[in-house]
Amino acid sequence: MSAEIPTESAPVATASEAPKSDISAAQTDGAFAAPGGDYIQDPEWDVQVKLKDLQADPNNPLYSIKSFNELQLAEPLVKGLVKLSFRKPSKIQERALPLLLRDPPTNLIAQSQSGTGKTAAFVLNMLSRVKLDTITPQALVLAPTRELAVQIRQVIQSMGEFLPGLVVQNIIPDPSKKGIKYEAHILVGTPGSVVETIKRKLLDTRQIGILVLDEADNMLDMQGMGDQCKRVKVALPHKPLQVVLFSATFPEEVMKYANQFAPNADEITLKPSQTVVKGIRQLYLDCNNLQEKFDTLLKFYGLMTIASSIIYVRTRATSASLAQRMISEGHAVVQLSGELEGHERDAVMEKFRSGEAKVLITTNVLSRGIDVQSVTMVINYDIPEDKDGRPDPETYYHRIGRTGRFGRVGVAISFVHDKDSWDRLYAIAKHFDMELHLLNTDDWDKVEDEVSNMIKHNRAGASIETMQKEGTAGAS
Numbered sequence: 393m394s395a396e397i398p399t400e401s402a403p404v405a406t407a408s409e410a411p412k413s414d415i416s417a418a419q420t421d422g423a424f425a426a427p428g429g430d431y432i433q434d435p436e437w438d439v440q441v442k443l444k445d446l447q448a449d450p451n452n453p454l455y456s457i458k459s460f461n462e463l464q465l466a467e468p469l470v471k472g473l474v475k476l477s478f479r480k481p482s483k484i485q486e487r488a489l490p491l492l493l494r495d496p497p498t499n500l501i502a503q504s505q506s507g508t509g510k511t512a513a514f515v516l517n518m519l520s521r522v523k524l525d526t527i528t529p530q531a532l533v534l535a536p537t538r539e540l541a542v543q544i545r546q547v548i549q550s551m552g553e554f555l556p557g558l559v560v561q562n563i564i565p566d567p568s569k570k571g572i573k574y575e576a577h578i579l580v581g582t583p584g585s586v587v588e589t590i591k592r593k594l595l596d597t598r599q600i601g602i603l604v605l606d607e608a609d610n611m612l613d614m615q616g617m618g619d620q621c622k623r624v625k626v627a628l629p630h631k632p633l634q635v636v637l638f639s640a641t642f643p644e645e646v647m648k649y650a651n652q653f654a655p656n657a658d659e660i661t662l663k664p665s666q667t668v669v670k671g672i673r674q675l676y677l678d679c680n681n682l683q684e685k686f687d688t689l690l691k692f693y694g695l696m697t698i699a700s701s702i703i704y705v706r707t708r709a710t711s712a713s714l715a716q717r718m719i720s721e722g723h724a725v726v727q728l729s730g731e732l733e734g735h736e737r738d739a740v741m742e743k744f745r746s747g748e749a750k751v752l753i754t755t756n757v758l759s760r761g762i763d764v765q766s767v768t769m770v771i772n773y774d775i776p777e778d779k780d781g782r783p784d785p786e787t788y789y790h791r792i793g794r795t796g797r798f799g800r801v802g803v804a805i806s807f808v809h810d811k812d813s814w815d816r817l818y819a820i821a822k823h824f825d826m827e828l829h830l831l832n833t834d835d836w837d838k839v840e841d842e843v844s845n846m847i848k849h850n851r852a853g854a855s856i857e858t859m860q861k862e863g864t865a866g867a868s
């Protein structure tokens with residue numbers, strides 16, 4: 393691994409560096425808010441990140457020259473953005489919106505780093521195009537999970553708050569909606585439920601002129617979901633149909649499906665090395681075996697005070713047993729994996745979003761898209777692997793992207809406990825040409841200080857070493 397994660401433009405400024413007069417104490421939701429759009433303030437650590445500075449740095453993905461007004465958005469939409477404290481577009485918003493809003497509409501395949509505001513880009517296009525005079529479905533978003541579909545609907549509703557009569561609905565498994573026809577301007581669903589709804593003639597598809605796939609690489613790559621997405625597309629007769637694909641990752645092998653799904657699309661893509669999010673400090677912890685890994689995790693949580701965090705594991709069984717152990721030690725933990733019923737999943741997300749639960753233990757089911765601003769730490773308890781046991785860089789990237797969102801700081805810690813897990817992590821780091829740092833657990837007081845400081849200052853401390861192919865104790 394060659395280049396160290398650049399820290400010179402790390403998106404933080406300490407309280408003393410930031411002019412106090414610019415800091416407003418207003419809070420929106422979560423522990424981090426963007427008061428007036430200028431600063432992101434973390435009350436727990438008293439850190440201010442000057443979002444204005446990030447958005448003025450041409451090398452930062454949040455950079456833009458234009459304002460939302462200059463992007464030709466209708467006045468009610470600008471009003472909605474102001475209410476959400478969105479002052480300036482990010483790079484992806486500034487670049488994608490003019491392409492999306494062109495007439496006649498054209499297809500778009502767009503990639504941008506995690507947490508850089510892709511949702512707003514495709515949402516503002518839909519809100520700009522829908523006609524509100526009759527409640528007819530005109531735009532459809534497909535997302536890989538229930539949780540993401542719900543989140544996207546909420547974003548559409550907030551951004552469209554000043555559009556009179558706007559109706560947005562989810563198409564997700566919901567026993568109370570059985571047999572009821574969907575009547576909304578915009579629908580957001582998971583592919584399986586949408587296919588079923590179309591089959592049962594509960595969705596009038598004739599006027600749907602926009603089809604968006606969020607996390608498009610994931611959906612097109614997965615056998616089942618890819619087929620379902622295709623079936624949905626075939627069921628949309630409207631001409632022209634604007635097909636919009638968004639993701640933080642588009643592996644080369646998926647691009648060919650993407651191009652077939654969205655023919656003649658404009659493309660905005662990144663090289664793997666450009667995907668690194670500077671605000672996320674990436675570390676790893678080296679354990680000698682599984683038992684030690686388990687004990688180390690508990691010790692770590694026993695010591696640290698963390699706003700909110702997500703622990704990713706490989707299996708449902710690990711998720712359940714870790715949750716049980718942590719709850720018995722007094723931690724406010726929830727766990728979410730595929731076997732839970734829809735309403736149980738909703739309740740888990742509600743507890744986590746509200747802060748009632750500080751720790752969410754989950755599998756890859758929640759690795760993508762989820763936006764909870766108070767998440768300052770992501771733990772890869774199991775290093776992500778694909779179904780054939782190979783390293784899975786995309787999933788690693790999406791998982792750690794649950795922190796460090798829109799200029800915020802965050803820490804990602806990966807646990808390795810044997811040669812396989814170490815090799816997998818090393819391959820992932822190599823894929824992105826990035827460095828990971830060893831968190832030395834010989835002195836736990838130091839660990840506590842260092843990790844706290846990173847969340848605070850996003851800088852590596854003294855006992856952090858660079859990951860080397862040779863020389864990691866238990867894993868080599």
Ligand SMILES: Nc1ncnc2c1ncn2[C@@H]1O[C@H](COP(=O)(O)OP(=O)(O)OP(=O)(O)O)[C@@H](O)[C@H]1O
Nearest residue numbers: 478480481482506507508509510511640761763798
């Ligand atoms: N222009 C903006 N100004 C301020 N905040 C913004 C702006 N655009 C988006 N945000 C906020 O940034 C956060 C991340 O946005 P979003 O969830 O759309 O990211 P994303 O690019 O889709 O990430 P991922 O790849 O992880 O799905 C959200 O909390 C959103 O409200």
